[in-house]
Amino acid sequence: MVLQLAIQQRFAAWLDRRIPRSGEITLNQRRIFIFPSRAGLVFLLLVLGLLLGGINYENNMLFSFAFLLLGVFLITILHTYSNLSGLTLRSTAARPTFAGDFADFELVLSRSGLRRYEGIRFAWADADPVTADLVKGTQKRISIFVPAPNRGVLKLGRLLVETYYPLGLIRAWTWLDFDAKCLVYPRPEISRAELQSVAEANDEGSYTQQHGSDDFAGFKDYVPGDSLKQVAWRNVAKGLPIMTKHYQSQADHQIWIDWEQFDGEDTETRLSRMCYLVLFAEQQAMEYGMRLPGLSFPPAIGTLHKLQTLQALALYGQKR
């Protein structure tokens, strides 16, 4: 066990030196490993059988046939190698996902020449392997859906890129480290009691969604994520900086999503319920603030606010 672990570590360290972490990698002889596949080894047995036939029957044509197949085997090494070499892979940032869902890791395959790439298999962590080709065009995007069971940061190890094309006799492969990460939010979990209290809070404040009927409170600097409906387009048209209009009523109706509210539950359940409330409030377009131990977000609304709060939930209690 210990030895195995040591060997694995050694291999990982060697691999790190040989194929260092990178965002974009073009495959070349330094990075491609190549070896006969199991089917290839059986094929060699077939060649050996034919060779024995040639020897025992003293039949030069059987010899030739065996040599032809052996020649095909040798030539295939080059073909399989060239089916990976020169291919450029880039990993783009994965969009955050929720625990229990899949993280969509996107790879961009590109080629500089017009060499055909066929039957390339991508396997990453626990994801179902994806087989793709690059025959038309110079670029192709493929998605690899990796299960994200736990909240926090999903870090993927090395991506296995392999191909058996054209004959399946030879396997060419590489392990690429894209430093691929994905933020995983807690799995949203509905909480009846909390929804009730939120609904009550809204009723008391006679919340209304019709901004137009509210009192205009003033302009604020535009922050990415603010609703485009609130942008003062007339000012923008005059050449002024982008501002958003704010109304009195919005400020009046706020809810707080508070860690302390869920007293008695375990950490993950608390976070899951808070996550649900964030999504709910955002959907209902109400302003919400959030409190976590040692962290507080003042009430606000908009995509940016949502992302910040969700990220805080995702990373709560996680080591940096």
Next chain:
Amino acid sequence: MALVYQIPRNCLAALLVAQLAVLAPHLFRLPLWVSAVAIVCAMWRMLLYTGRGFYPSGVLKTLLVIISIVAIVREYGNLFSLEPIIALLITTFALKLIEMKSRRDVLVVIYLAYFVAATHFLFEQGIVDALYILVTAALVTGSLVALHETEERPALTHAFSAAAKLIAQAIPLTVIMFIVFPRIDPLWSVPGAESRAKTGPSDSMSPGDISNLAGSSDLAFRVSFDGNIPPADQLYWRGLVFSNFDGRRWSADSNKSAEMSWNQYVRSVSMDTTKLSDASNYTVTMEASRQPWLYAMPLARSNTKSVLQAGNATLRTIYPLDQRFQYQVNSWKEYVLEPELDDYRRSIELQLPKDFNPKTVELARKMRAESRSAEAYVQSVLGMFNREQFVYTIRPPKLGTHSVDEFLFSTRSGFCEHYASSFVFLMRAAGVPARVVVGYQGGELNPFENYLLVHEFDAHAWTEVWFQDRGWQRVDPTAAVAPERVESSINELLAEEIVENSALPFFNLRELPMLRWARLRWDSVNYSWTKWVLNYDTELQMQVLEEWLGQVNGWRIALFVLLSGGAVLLLVALSLLRQKVKHKLHVIDKCYLQHVRAVERLGVSRGQGEGADTLAARIGSQHPELADSAKRIAHLYNSIRYNTKPAQQAPSDLQRKLRNEVRQFIRLSAMQKRKVAAQSGDRFAATAS
């Protein structure tokens, strides 16, 4: 979520094509029902392919396999010789096709296909066969490519062309390996092909046997001489010697005397070869006759491995020839074979069935009594054949019990075996030891490679008569009846008869000059193939390597393999890594670019990304004479390329029109250029004066 594996449809289609190609040459060799099973399985798979039909259940599969094995054993009587093994292989191959579901199954079928394709070489090894199997290998490889294709809806031709490329690139490597791979002796004995029909003379001779061979234009063997080819009357290819006569059938002496006389033979030869000179050396390449006899001119000795020399100075192999066989022979024209004949041997060579052919026996005794010596007796019998009304024919009448009597005294027409048979009978009846020899006589010269072709129709029977001290001497009674037989080929001599008689309706066409040329040319190619490829053995290998490398040793061979193989792989690698698809121009664009070049010759260069209309306008402003033409071209080009106007004409019409316009423009612009040049020339002349 386990996805059910789907065999790529292209792979299935390719596999069906490949399977058909693999099985085709075997179908004629296999029992009918195996072929039927193969075809039914292929059709079954076809149904599955089109989405109908069902996969066989486990019970059905087991049943089919058991039935097949039982049927094969019944058919062949055993399971462990070549034909039943191949029949089993092919049945498995066919049955596997219908149960194929997983990727592994497909691989098994494809690997089996390679194997079945290769087994064809156990039966045939000609050039055409080799080319056919090469194509088959490409088809099988194509199905392997199709199995690994992932492109959506790829063309079937893509897999095949990719495979063809692989095979083509592998051929140079094949040649290198073929040349240097050491040919080692068989590791264990293997079952050979048995079912093939035997050709050539068999181990006995009855009336009609040789004349049957006369209808066949198949090749028996080829001979290439080291020196000059001996004259036709010496070309007696001895194969079998028959001493045993049962009244109808001549056969080889089957008792122990063969071994005894083997020793005598060795003695006589070793005694004589030292004195003999003027041997002719030649190489015989026998076709696969499925018989063990080898043919050579007397007195023959061969140093080729696995050639045995029998007691009566004939050559043979241990096993029947399943494939072409090549052997070297030294023959001495002058020889003494068995100068002494002991009583036992004499009794064998004088053996006659009792109470047969009484009239002939009587005639023999009478004629012998009239002759002073055995030699004189031979002459008088030959003289009788020559003088009297004997006819040489390929269609002799059937003979009854006293065949020799009937032949000599009533029918008097026969083929060589009748003459040989009755001549030996006459000799033996008179107490002169004699025997029948069967083989071939003559041969056709192939002028392209200077070798002899001996065909089945050259099969011949003659005799040997034993004289005290001189041993066995050849006597050909047929030559007394029809001397031309020895001088020319049987099919020239009896052409009409053979054509009427023969199953080959085009037999006489063989001699048309054009066809004869083509036939001999093709045969010389085949002969080279046999000589250099099929019979490439250790000896030839050493010869070739020595010639190329100067000296054969491990280092040089390794270097040769590394350099030549490396060069091939390097070329392939370069072509793969540099592979760039050329940007193909559309016909219309090509045509338009011609126009642009013509414009540029006029000194008007096209701007980056300049449209056809603006360019036309600029041409018009600089060369008003070309304005209309340029405008028309721009209009046509735009309307084809961008379809600005819904064209009433077919696109091909417009294309043709554009081409014509461009051609005209080029002509006009050339004229324009000349005019401009002439004007400037005038101007130059004007300034000069």
